[in-house]
Amino acid sequence: MTPERTQNLLFSEGYLNTYYQFVVPAKAGDVNALEHLKGKTISVNKGSAYDKWLLENAGKYGWKVESYGTNSDAVQAMISGRADAHLSGNTVAAYAVVKAKEHIKLAALKVDQGLVWAAAFRKDDVKLRNAVDAAIECMKVDGTLAALHEKWFGAKSEPESAPVTVYAGYGVPGLPGHEASSHTPSCK
Numbered sequence: 001m002t003p004e005r006t007q008n009l010l011f012s013e014g015y016l017n018t019y020y021q022f023v024v025p026a027k028a029g030d031v032n033a034l035e036h037l038k039g040k041t042i043s044v045n046k047g048s049a050y051d052k053w054l055l056e057n058a059g060k061y062g063w064k065v066e067s068y069g070t071n072s073d074a075v076q077a078m079i080s081g082r083a084d085a086h087l088s089g090n091t092v093a094a095y096a097v098v099k100a101k102e103h104i105k106l107a108a109l110k111v112d113q114g115l116v117w118a119a120a121f122r123k124d125d126v127k128l129r130n131a132v133d134a135a136i137e138c139m140k141v142d143g144t145l146a147a148l149h150e151k152w153f154g155a156k157s158e159p160e161s162a163p164v165t166v167y168a169g170y171g172v173p174g175l176p177g178h179e180a181s182s183h184t185p186s187c188k
Contacts (some may be wrong), residue, residue: 010123010177012133013170014105014116014162015145020050021090022107023097025078031085038062043074043083050087053111071096079103088174091117094153101154101167115161118172126179138187140166 013143022031022042031037039062044051044109046067047165068074075096078086086093086123089108097106119136121129145163150156166185172177 005120005136006175006177008123010121010126010129011118011172011175012121012129012136013167014118014172015136015139016091016117016149017112017158017162018115018117019090020053020087020111020113021093022109023075023086023088023093023104024084024107025067026101026103026105027085028105030108034061034111036109037076037085040064040084042068042084043068045069045071045074045075045088048088050089054087074101075104094155098152098154113139114174116172123177129177130170131181134183134185137166140164141185142188178183 003105024035026029034057041064042054043066044054046069048071051065054063058065065078066074068077071088071092074083074088075086077083079100086104087109088096091123093106097104119129119132121132136145140163146157149163167173168182169178169180171181173180
């Protein structure tokens with residue numbers, strides 16, 4: 001989400017973290033530090049936040065960026081050997097691995113920008129945002145979000161991650177529109 005969107009919309013609390021996640025070929029060694037990517041080519045979806053971040057950091061870490069029109073093309077470029085690693089959001093990366101685990105794997109390396117997936121609402125619709133926020137909290141409390149995370153991404157939610165953590169108030173803490181009032185969800 002852009003700074004402009006955070007000023008013009010309300011958001012529910014986050015239900016999934018959105019880390020920047022590296023993917024590598026299944027037979028490659030693991031990558032657990034940005035410095036391990038020096039001299040490597042990294043594929044990415046052109047125009048994405050991940051593309052921007054890679055380009056901004058290429059000089060610092062010494063990698064080459066290959067941008068592709070779709071995320072699928074960027075993953076395929078890595079599978080076919082045109083890139084050494086791939087970068088996308090952790091949920092997209094994990095789903096790609098579920099679908100092509102014989103070819104690719106998640107690297108240990110991920111970059112946490114503090115971002116989460118959250119539902120967006122008109123700025124004047126606090127009541128609906130709060131109702132959806134409470135429903136998300138109930139899905140966290142009863143384990144529904146954690147189960148969906150494991151089903152779709154092939155891995156359990158990390159402790160204290162968005163699918164298993166009920167945050168104080170309504171909305172994303174730290175963003176405009178976050179309402180810090182304490183409440184207890186009434187889950188049925």
